[in-house]
Amino acid sequence: MSAVTLETVPRRPTGAVRTPSLPRLTRVELRKSCDTRAGRWLLAVIVLAVAGTVALGLFTSDDALSLSDHLQFTQLATGVLLPVLGILLVTSEWSQRTAMTTFALVPRRSRVLTAKVLAAAGLALLGVAATLVVSAGAVVLTPLVTDGSADWSLGAAELGGVVLLQLVYVLSGVAFGMLLLSSPLAIVTYLVLPTVFTVLVTTVGALDWVGDWLDLTTAGVPVAEGGADAQGWLQLATASALWLGLPMALGWLRIERAEIS
Template sequence: MTTTTTSATASVAPTSPNAESTLPATAKVPSRIAGPRPTTGVPFTRLVHVELRKMLDTRAGRWLLIGIAAIIATALTIMFFNEGGQHSFEEYLQATTMPMAIILPVVGILAVTSEWSQRTGLVTFGLEPRRMRVAWAKLLSALTVGVAAFALALALAGIAHQAAITFRGITADWGIDGLVLLGAGGYVLLGIAQGVGFGMLFKNTPAAIVVYFILPTAWSILGSMVSWLESAAAWLDMQHTMQPLFSGSLTGEQWAQLGTSVSLWVVLPLALGIWRLTRAEVK
């Protein structure tokens, strides 16, 4: 193996007037690689695009999306033939958003844990050493998927309801409260943000998925069965605090309860997960 050198010379002065330098009088240095030098880092939009690819353009992500589509198609088909198809747009919307809210967070978990389970972290953090930017890109890409999924859920619910009106002759019922829409969209977005937080916190796919599904469910069961936990569950059980959204009315106390539960199950895992992501050893 050879090294290209230039004929430029560098003078080496002795350390003292009476001491002889043990270094050669001249030394050859490597030539500078030609071409412009980079002046900016990786654009944030490119990071978001890459994280979107990680979430959707993989075998696991693809099969999860296929599973969601199959569940939604089955639910809408059952509703179309059950009770003559006489269901409101709101009921069709619930049938399309529930599978997304339950399964999409797993896609967010996989987008984070793949850095360690598939050993892509060396590439990711080598190309972008500022891990905080990577963490925000993962979260933003997950929320983008959530927004697109909710928009698709609205479209599918509208198509199914209109099909029932046209082919089953049902009475149209397009009325839906704004808070119900907010609750349906928030259910999808908060779930996927929570999944990203658990993925960052545990950095292990099985552990993150198990804890994501088991811990909130166990807390909800305990809050409904243990009497002295009922008052705490009213503030800390997100499934309980989101119910008033779907009924279309929230009091000031219920908004405070919703904010408290979201802080515990979404904001706190995200904050701890980002903190751990920026300090974890990449192997």
């Protein structure tokens, strides 16, 4: 009787590796963002850029800036640099040749990619939180170092728009990283291509309507200011589909099918 009982008890195969949970994978990806020398330097540059932007607004503006103004200014720095960190979150696996190890430990590539997307979203939210704290510090210092008074005005719609746009920008960086799988190529393409597109649609009068619907910078202005109407939200959706949805879909498919060496 005891022999039958032992035979019917399922046993875990010898050497079987338990797949990490998605939250654990996300924490690992977050740690990867600052484990490399490039990641640490980029984070340091982001901190310095945010501090410099706030200092410029605090000491060079003729009028006292509100919390909303400081927050908008700080997004100029994080909106450019944080997406680069999102790119490195993907491309570092390929440049450092650790992709084979990663996908050997977690064979389901979509699970790893999902963790990278969640980690990038977490970095975007942390970036907004950090800039909000720095902006609040600037408001506290305003009456101490200038003749102006502290202005804490910040609408919920404005804050929500800043958060949404930061998410879109960082995930766009991840998307370009997935599509190109090369840090230099992805960074240059992400920074140059949208800029050239913006210059083109703003200088050629016949392309104004294209800018309204497909230029992420133009479509994001009403959302960041908290005054977007139904058409404004639709324009942001179409621009996001071009600069975020399309490259991420193509990049995701490429990684799923790529030969790893």
